Amino acid sequence: MIDSENIRVKRNLTALVEFSRIINSSLDLEFILNNVLLTCMGKFLATKGLIALNSGGKFILKSSKGISDDMLKKFPQLSAVNRLEDNIELENYMRENKLIAAEKISSSDECLGIVCLGEKLNKSEFTEDDSEFLRTILNISASAIQNSIVINELKVVNRILDSKVQRLNSLFELSKEFGLFSESTRIAKLLVYSVIGQFLVSKFAVITFNQSGITIMESKYSEDELISSLKDYDFAGLDYSIVKQDIEKNYPGLLQLSIELVVPMQLQGKTKGLILLGKRINKQDYSESDVEFIYSIGSLAIISLENMRLFKEALAKQKMEEELELARGIQKNLLPSRIPQFSNFDIAVSNVSSQQVGGDYYDLISLDENNFCVAIADVSGKGVPAALLMANLQAFLKTICKQGMHLEEATALINDLISENTSDGKFITFFWAVLNNYDRTLQYVNAGHNPPLLLRDGKIKKLEKGGIILGVMKTLSPYESEIVRLRKDDVIILFTDGITEAKNKADEEFSDEKLEEAVPGFTGNNAEQILKSIREEVQSFVNGAVQSDDMTLVVLKVK
Template identity: 35%
Template sequence: MTDRFDLRALYEASRLLSTSGDRNAIVRTLLLSALSKLLVTRGVVLLWEPLVQRFRVADVRGPVGMAPGEELTLPQPVADRLLLEAEVPEVLRQRSLCLVVPLMFRHRLLGLLSLGRKATGEGFSKRELEFIQALATLSAAALHNALLIEELQQANRDLDLRLQQLNTLFELAQEFNATIDREQLAHLLSLALMGQLLVNRYVLLIRLEGTERPSSFQVLAARGLPTTLRPEQIEHLARLEHPLLLEDAPPVWDWLRALQLYLILPIRQQGETQAILGLGRRMNNLPYGPEEVEFLYALGTLAATAIRNTLLVEVQVEKRRLEREMQLARQIQQRLLPRQLPQVPGVELAACARTSQQVGGDYYDVLQEPGGSLRLAIADVTGKGLPAALLMANLQACLHMAVPLALSLETSTVHINRVVCENTEADRFITFFQARYEPTTRQLVYVNAGHNPPLLLRASGEVLSLTHGGLLLGVFPQAHYEAEQLSLTPGDVLVLYTDGVTEVANAKEELFGEERLLACLETHRNASAQAIVEAVRQAVEAFTGREAGYEDDFTLLVLKIVPL
């Protein structure tokens, strides 16, 4: 008996325990040494698992009714004191185990060694208990060292994984920044998810730039999932502030489970959700751990930022295209307006045309006909930008072609209307006014096709609105127009204008209106045509506090009859 428990036996056991850094080998050595030295036929080693707060069967010998990996709930020993017979927990006594030896290292519980009775039927002697206590102490130290080695190895693996993820993110950041093709970006995201995490089902929603509503999110990348979601679904997702594991989510998220999604990550920047990444299960069925979730957040942020940058680039490209279009439209508009007004005895002519920043479709013209008459025209084309400018160019071409043909105003207006109807879309139309003035007879004939009625201020004080004519141009191809003829006398003033004169508003959202225009004209009716134009322009600017033509085209044409 003495030979089994001398120092050489402990030394041999200590040598075996210290040379192994594997927990399983240590546990096996401990259990086999205990069974052989104490002549016991059954025993078990239980290791403490702090994460689940339970004991796990690490190794078992003999018929104890336990299997490796099985978990047990047992009271923790308060010290490293051995437990015998009645002190042994009931769960172990039921399995014919009568001795429990705590495996403690510096007051840290690592596990339990539990043994059955000796094969001889005798009780454990004091020397045997001292030996098994010493063996447990040596084993606990070895287990502690093995745990440190495992923790260090795991830390190294985690560090390697983190380094690999950082390298992957760095490479992806370079690739994401190297393209503005959204399809290519979505492909890169798919490759990263599949290559790193074995995820082949995902959806990425991104908040559109310059929008605040939750429903402004849009699916901009997806694999194995629909590319559109209902507004109420997007709004529901946009409220998320924390990761959502659908396995444990309430029934309100069943529609996401139906899409076979497993994890939803809201990607938040500056306190707001800027993107939403939805992921299916991993193909290896492993869960998403904290490291994977952190990687997904970084990857999702990279992808969302890159895709949002493509949207910003598109906005800038579109902005520059519009700026070029506006510049071209201004050039067209300026070239269509007369550079110099005709000089005709008995007539004063003056005009002012200010183009707004948005470029509308205002147009005016004064042409001298072959017989000496003057053709006056003013128009306002619907819309803004290049389309309005091109339509205005068509109108000018039609008018210039009609003047040499010596057609009546009614007939020429009918022809112009037909051309406009045939060459424009249904939502495009033109307000148009044209007049012919014969200086020798002082006769004025006009047709008004839905334009702001020009004002005729008689020298006698009478004011007429010239409304006779017909429909807007471009509304009805078979429209007919009627003309009206008036006799003018010296001192009469004819004022043609567009809605950019009367419908401009001040800071109180009040319109300048026809009443203010008429009051200004009556105040300055005795002035020259050029002075009248300047007076109206200054009145409008004083009323609005802005330069004329700032918001809408400002066009004004004045004809004043003077003595020969």
């Protein structure tokens, strides 16, 4: 009897040692629990059993055998603090399930969980000895279970940490990449790749706002659909992210495209663009930290996009400046460098070109020893195109002057030539006159230019005879000319509309009236002083306002 008892104890001990070895050799919680449960069931011939572990003060079912799914679902909410004997819910559950034994798994300082076992196959009682042995098994199990729980928790923490590191890496990498001077499209593409890779998204769009509206940088939605679903809302003023729940409630347009997240891209608190994302393929919602991450990437990207835009703007401005400089150069070269001198005429000229370089032109060309030609013109448009047309005009003019043609015919020919050589509605207002130094006569043709003023005895005659503006159409009806016999002290003032349309800060024009009012008072002086007085009159009127057109003046005084 004693021998058989010894053998039994010895066998139990051997089994316990083996059991301990196996469960302590693993850190896999599932394997350990499975082993504990199977060992208990085998030892006590139980047909069913379960293990629940303490998770934050509650027992959560972790492993079971022989228990119906239905009953698994009914496992009660149990507090891990109470004594098992006092727990009526557990008692009821055990009775319903024909579980006859329950025991806590305890480590040195806390309760790790419980084990419940079903009826024995042979229906015999669960004795005090059995309870004692069960406790022994569970005591052996406790450290292995605790170790594996800690390891599991560590794994979870590690994974979260890995995730964070991965995100930081992404941010770091992108900030590096965005720092380079990349093309805008490439910046948008990198932004998109990072976000869709990070969050498993296949539908997305990146847009930016600018003066003219919305620019779509990247989109997997059709352009029309995207624009039409955006236009209903003031997204340029959006300064927070819109998440799925909000979209479902308030943004039916976005919902239609299954957009689940809208994140503003902000620069200095101003929304410059949006990142729109569809659903994640793993069907998870975007968490708060996800949105934060996307916001961070978006902010990085928009700085880079904005820098790129400013850079391009500066480049364009510089290019325009260079072009204007070129136009200014052309214009300057076209104007006469030297004013010819005549015994009976006192001549003064001035040309101030504006910031944008208008198309003003004047010239003084000697024809023979008695005759010279004075011309003034204003080419439509500004910059290089105007300067080139002006160069054309000058070339025609210089050639035709040498031909000894009548002024009317010559004007008609210039008009035909200009008409042939211009397109897109460019034209030239043009006035020219031939003055005879010997008999002091003036013959002129005015092709649509602001009529020059002839002042005699305080009275003004406008030199208006002529015809159509140059360059609009070929000459159909001939130009008319007029011959004026000049007297001593007559003053002729030629000007461009930059003078009469000079504006002050209130946007008022200097006007023909003011010019005509002012000039009679100046005629007592020589040409240079008359010119200076007119310029001063205009300057005091505009009072420092920046002018957008060239200002040209030619003053002739008969000696």
